[in-house]
Amino acid sequence: MKILVGYKRVVDYNVRIQVKPDNSGVVTDGVKLSANPFDEIALEEALRLREKGIATEVIVATIGPADAAAHLRNGLAMGANRAIHVVTTDAIQPLTAARTLLKLIEKEAPDIVILGKQAIDDDANQTGQMLATLWGRPQATFAGKVEIADGKATVMREVDAGLETLEVDLPAVITTDLRLNEPRFIKLPDIMKAKSKPMETLQLADLGVEAGDYLKTTHYAPPPKRSKGVMVKDVGELVSALKAKGLL
Amino acid sequence: MSKILVIAEHLNGKLNLAATAKCVTAAKAVGGDIDIAVLAADPSAIAAEAASIDSVARVLAVANAANEHAIAQVLAPQIAKLAAGYTHVFGPSTTFGKDLMPCVAALLGVAQVSDIMAVDGSHTFKRPIYAGNAIITVEAPAGQTVVATVRVASWAAAGTGGSAAVEAASTDAALPTHTRYVGLAAGKSDRPDLQSAPRVVSGGRGVGSAENFGIIFSLADKLSAAVGASRAAVDAGYVPNELQVGQTGKIIAPELYLAIGISGAIQHLTGIKDAGTIVAINKDADSPIFEIADIGLVGDLFKLVPELEAAL
Ligand SMILES: Cc1cc2nc3c(=O)[nH]c(=O)nc-3n(C[C@H](O)[C@H](O)[C@H](O)COP(=O)(O)OP(=O)(O)OC[C@H]3O[C@@H](n4cnc5c(N)ncnc54)[C@H](O)[C@@H]3O)c2cc1C
Numbered sequence: 286m287k288i289l290v291g292y293k294r295v296v297d298y299n300v301r302i303q304v305k306p307d308n309s310g311v312v313t314d315g316v317k318l319s320a321n322p323f324d325e326i327a328l329e330e331a332l333r334l335r336e337k338g339i340a341t342e343v344i345v346a347t348i349g350p351a352d353a354a355a356h357l358r359n360g361l362a363m364g365a366n367r368a369i370h371v372v373t374t375d376a377i378q379p380l381t382a383a384r385t386l387l388k389l390i391e392k393e394a395p396d397i398v399i400l401g402k403q404a405i406d407d408d409a410n411q412t413g414q415m416l417a418t419l420w421g422r423p424q425a426t427f428a429g430k431v432e433i434a435d436g437k438a439t440v441m442r443e444v445d446a447g448l449e450t451l452e453v454d455l456p457a458v459i460t461t462d463l464r465l466n467e468p469r470f471i472k473l474p475d476i477m478k479a480k481s482k483p484m485e486t487l488q489l490a491d492l493g494v495e496a497g498d499y500l501k502t503t504h505y506a507p508p509p510k511r512s513k514g515v516m517v518k519d520v521g522e523l524v525s526a527l528k529a530k531g532l533l
Numbered sequence: 534m535s536k537i538l539v540i541a542e543h544l545n546g547k548l549n550l551a552a553t554a555k556c557v558t559a560a561k562a563v564g565g566d567i568d569i570a571v572l573a574a575d576p577s578a579i580a581a582e583a584a585s586i587d588s589v590a591r592v593l594a595v596a597n598a599a600n601e602h603a604i605a606q607v608l609a610p611q612i613a614k615l616a617a618g619y620t621h622v623f624g625p626s627t628t629f630g631k632d633l634m635p636c637v638a639a640l641l642g643v644a645q646v647s648d649i650m651a652v653d654g655s656h657t658f659k660r661p662i663y664a665g666n667a668i669i670t671v672e673a674p675a676g677q678t679v680v681a682t683v684r685v686a687s688w689a690a691a692g693t694g695g696s697a698a699v700e701a702a703s704t705d706a707a708l709p710t711h712t713r714y715v716g717l718a719a720g721k722s723d724r725p726d727l728q729s730a731p732r733v734v735s736g737g738r739g740v741g742s743a744e745n746f747g748i749i750f751s752l753a754d755k756l757s758a759a760v761g762a763s764r765a766a767v768d769a770g771y772v773p774n775e776l777q778v779g780q781t782g783k784i785i786a787p788e789l790y791l792a793i794g795i796s797g798a799i800q801h802l803t804g805i806k807d808a809g810t811i812v813a814i815n816k817d818a819d820s821p822i823f824e825i826a827d828i829g830l831v832g833d834l835f836k837l838v839p840e841l842e843a844a845l
């Protein structure tokens with residue numbers, strides 16, 4: 286069984302992003318980049334399925350600029366068997382990402398595709414759902430637990446109402462939520478080993494992905510600031526302050 | 534003129550009125566005719582409820598046994614058919630809408646605008662990125678259907694008292710059978726709903742254990758508040774996942790939010806930025822939560838929370 290994992294590089298979750306003064310974008314120069322946390326969880330899940338003997342091969346894929354190759358090496362060091370790098374200098378929107386990943390599916394015929402539920406840069410939360418739709422296959426989004434048996438995946442999903450369980454036929458798309466697992470750390474010797482693992486490089490332009498006139502971002506603004514409030518010294522003052530605001 | 538289709542969210546035969554009515558408010562900001570689609574096994578009661586939302590012209594009730602549970606890949610092909618003739622299709626930015634709407638967009642071959650916070654024009658919207666650290670203005674292509682999710686915390690619910698016409702609708706969409714609903718394990722539901730409650734009391738890692746969370750629940754009961762939690766509290770198993778507030782949990786906008794034993798990580802704050810008044814109780818005076826709290830109190834929560842409850 287083959288598993289394809291979406292492995293996007295994003296601004297590290299610890300970075301406090303700043304909007305450029307001219308409102309043309311956010312400052313990304315010199316900012317730390319890391320794997321999207323949800324994609325690390327996706328890769329970890331795939332590796333565990335391989336370690337359980339359910340999967341035989343784990344492929345990490347990224348669509349991004351040439352220097353994202355180093356990021357894919359991290360995915361290989363974490364344990365993926367091989368990597369596919371779809372090179373583009375354009376910022377990729379979810380529909381394009383889904384169409385591109387579909388091309389990789391056509392090429393690789395994976396049994397399971399695991400993506401993050403959202404990329405923490407665009408916070409779109411769309412690609413997995415779009416991919417499943419374009420592929421005509423099931424989706425199990427926001428996965429908190431995954432079990433694979435008899436050509437089916439039983440997935441517990443973190444939904445607003447609680448924990449929902451779906452059973453889907455494979456092949457299928459699964460998107461990860463935070464509590465699915467805790468990704469392993471990359472060990473130094475594995476970084477060395479990763480250097481000799483196969484990485485295929487494709488140009489987005491060569492894949493024949495239909496590009497559309499999608500969303501245009503015309504303005505970036507910092508969020509409205511909440512002004513710093515008051516400190517109270519005890520519960521009595523707190524209650525008075527709440528009453529003064531008409532909240533009690 | 535715009536013609537907007539709002540997808541109703543419902544569970545166990547009941548409309549999620551708050552989420553649906555907030556989508557209607559966002560649709561009103563676009564302007565034009567607003568219809569609601571209810572897809573269910575038996576939509577009649579839900580459709581009747583939806584018909585009471587103000588400013589709604591028609592409710593399309595799609596009855597199909599396959600719609601008993603909200604399975605995105607089953608609902609989406611029907612919605613994509615219903616979308617013909619509409620300029621916009623809106624759903625709430627809840628797990629229901631997040632799961633479903635991108636499928637509709639993909640079927641229509643259009644991009645999706647996620648988490649609309651503001652409407653600047655029929656095709657121009659504001660939405661948050663980077664955990665709310667930047668607000669972008671995006672333009673959807675003219676001449677294409679706009680598929681979007683509405684960030685529920687940004688909008689007030691439209692009122693009720695309307696009486697839209699309910700019309701039975703059906704589609705000839707082919708529905709897949711590759712996905713089966715197994716079950717839902719839901720937490721206790723006798724408390725106010727986290728996403729619509731005017732008051733929320735949240736606990737973090739500082740609360741220390743599931744048993745200790747009793748003081749949070751007790752305070753919440755006294756305030757008739759919903760209970761929320763940080764990711765750390767959920768990860769540690771103090772409370773179930775559906776209580777998580779933040780970037781990857783629920784984004785909420787209560788009038789009053791109490792953050793207790795929560796440090797104020799950016800991912801948490803993004804979930805509460807639209808709250809009316811934020812109160813923080815934390816033993817660490819340097820905790821970042823105090824930078825955004827309207828009222829801050831430094832001290833041990835195990836002493837202060839029972840004291841607060843007693844003072845109410
Ligand atoms: C991709 C990603 C997504 C995330 N999404 C979310 C999300 O949606 N929601 C979310 O909340 N987090 C999210 N996080 C996690 C977030 O970064 C923080 O780790 C988390 O919010 C911390 O929770 P906390 O404040 O409860 O814990 P801590 O940061 O450990 O803070 C505990 C606080 O309790 C205080 N305290 C301890 N004991 C007491 C006491 N006796 N009395 C008073 N105060 C006390 C401490 O001073 C401290 O400030 C996400 C992280 C990532 C990487």
Ligand SMILES: Nc1ncnc2c1ncn2[C@@H]1O[C@H](COP(=O)(O)O)[C@@H](O)[C@H]1O
Pocket residue numbers: 290291292293294321323324327346347348349377379382399400401402403404405407408409410411412413
């Ligand atoms: N450029 C990309 N390269 C690799 N994976 C991606 C890319 N864009 C999106 N994905 C996958 O899709 C998920 C959801 O992204 P999004 O829909 O942008 O929030 C991510 O967690 C990734 O797994």
